Amino acid sequence: MTHGSDADAHVPEALVPSLHRAARLEDAVHGFVEPRLRQRGWRETIVPYTGYGTPSWVRVVARLLLRRPVQRPERVHAVRGWRSFATLPVGAEAVVIDVGDRQHEVRTDRGGYIDVVVDAALEPGWRSIRLHRVGAEPVEAPVRILAPDVRFAVVSDIDDTVMVTALPRPLLAAWNTFVLDEYARSPVPGMAVLYERLVTAHPEAPVFYLSTGAWNVAPALNRFLSRNLYPPGPLLLTDWGPTTDRLFRSGQAHKRATLERLAAEFPDIRWLLVGDDGQHDQEIYGNFVASHPDNVAAVAIRQLSPTQSVLAGGLSTPADGLTSPDRHGRPWMCAPDGAGLARQLSETGLL
Numbered sequence: 001m002t003h004g005s006d007a008d009a010h011v012p013e014a015l016v017p018s019l020h021r022a023a024r025l026e027d028a029v030h031g032f033v034e035p036r037l038r039q040r041g042w043r044e045t046i047v048p049y050t051g052y053g054t055p056s057w058v059r060v061v062a063r064l065l066l067r068r069p070v071q072r073p074e075r076v077h078a079v080r081g082w083r084s085f086a087t088l089p090v091g092a093e094a095v096v097i098d099v100g101d102r103q104h105e106v107r108t109d110r111g112g113y114i115d116v117v118v119d120a121a122l123e124p125g126w127r128s129i130r131l132h133r134v135g136a137e138p139v140e141a142p143v144r145i146l147a148p149d150v151r152f153a154v155v156s157d158i159d160d161t162v163m164v165t166a167l168p169r170p171l172l173a174a175w176n177t178f179v180l181d182e183y184a185r186s187p188v189p190g191m192a193v194l195y196e197r198l199v200t201a202h203p204e205a206p207v208f209y210l211s212t213g214a215w216n217v218a219p220a221l222n223r224f225l226s227r228n229l230y231p232p233g234p235l236l237l238t239d240w241g242p243t244t245d246r247l248f249r250s251g252q253a254h255k256r257a258t259l260e261r262l263a264a265e266f267p268d269i270r271w272l273l274v275g276d277d278g279q280h281d282q283e284i285y286g287n288f289v290a291s292h293p294d295n296v297a298a299v300a301i302r303q304l305s306p307t308q309s310v311l312a313g314g315l316s317t318p319a320d321g322l323t324s325p326d327r328h329g330r331p332w333m334c335a336p337d338g339a340g341l342a343r344q345l346s347e348t349g350l351l
Contacts, residue, residue, distance in 0.1 A: 034066065037088055042066045044090055046131050048141030049218050050234040052206065058120040058143050060097055062131055063215060064090040064112045087216070089113075098130040111239050113215070120145075124204075126232075144206050144234060151268060152202045152297060152350075154195065154233075155259065157275040158211040158221065161302050162191050162230060187228040188302060190338025197342060198272070199231045201351055207233035210258055212251030215239055252280050259288045263295045270297040272350065274341075277334065278304045289330050298348055300341045301334040 049061040066088040089112025097104045097118060104118045114131075124147035132138035146153075159165045164186040199205055207230075213221065215237045226232065238254040262271070273288070273296060275281025282301060289296045333344035345351045 034088060034090070037066050040068075042068055042088070044133070044136040045087075046095065046133070046136050046139045047219075048131055048139045049215065049237075050222070050232070051129070051141060051143040052146065052208070052234045053117070053120060053122070053143060054146055054148065055122055055124060056120060057117055058099060058122065058129065058145070059117050060099075060106075060114060060129065060131075060141065060143075062095070062114045062139075062141060064093055064095060064108045064114070064133075064136070066090055093133070095131055095133045098132070113239065142232075146206060146266065146269075147204055150204050150206070150266075151270060152205045152272070153266070153269050154198060154205060154207045154272045154274060155210050155262065156195070156207060157281055158209050158213065160188070160276045160278050160304060161274060161281075162188055162195075162209070162228075163221075163224060164188055185224055187224075187230075188337065190340075190342070191302070192229045192338070194338035194342045194345075195231050196229065197351055198345075207231045208236055208262070209233055210236045210255060211238075212254055213237050252284060255280075255284050256287070259284070263288075263292050267295070269295065271295055272297050272300065272345075274300045274302070276302040276304055293330060296330045298331045298333065298345065298350060300345065301332070302338075302341065303334045303336045305336065 043066070045065050045067045047063045047065055049063075051058055051060050053059055089108075089110075091108050091110040091112055093108050094105055095108060095114055097106060097114075097116075099118055099120045100122060102119060102121070104116075106114055106116050106118075108114055122143070122145045124145045127143050127145050128140045129143055130138055130140055156162060195207060199207065209221070209225070211221075218235050218237055221235060221237075222232075236258050238251065259273075262269075273285045275285060285299050285301075289299065331348050333341060333348075335341045335344060342351060
């Protein structure tokens, strides 16, 4: 079994009825620039992302990029955001995935991405797979394999839920993404402790981090989560820029589709959905609870302060309007920090 995850990413270009004008322009620019960068010494690099799966299958996510050769890496202590985007995707090229004693050859899409589900025979827990191709250094990708009896897991937003970013405001978003170094970002108080308590109470429970952020910043996000003692887990990000049928990818659609996918892949798991009230998490989670009540254990919303809410591009929802003992059959709770959410989660028996 080997199949892709995004219809627009893995349908052969010849079968796409009409490629969006912006996507055609992007492809033309990449085609013009790529040979010139190779002449300047840029080399192919496989960038692995954390995957997940069950003992019989695994979702593999990675990207093939052209990158400038790294010089004096021992002197690099802080990574400015723009450096994550100083690359060029390499599309329509073969990459080999080794999963245990099984080998799968896949091809990158037009954005250089690999996002496939392949057969596996892996034990539950943290495992590693290998990706390689001629001309690029082989890399190891971590994968979280869920045991068949896992019944509880966490899906967490990132921006303004575990990391203070106020990301949706355009100018601040550009500053945070392209200029600010990763050490300047601040964790949301108490959230790392909350997540650590959750995984202690549910040792087999994975934590998935769902965001509208670009895959380019995944390495920086992983370092941030590790440095601030958040439990490791797969990042579920998206690709910025034009798609085959629209100018810019929809972040809300990405979150909705990802939640639907997780519900289909793990139908027996009940999810704790964690987000914030700055933008659309309440609406997205509410719709998911309404359509999949049996797949939700509870919803926990981190409540932004009025100032943070304005920076995030919205107005904070009053606590009385958000919390209720039973919304669509599942408990909802809100608090401004992890400690407040932990107290409420303890009352539900999840902690």
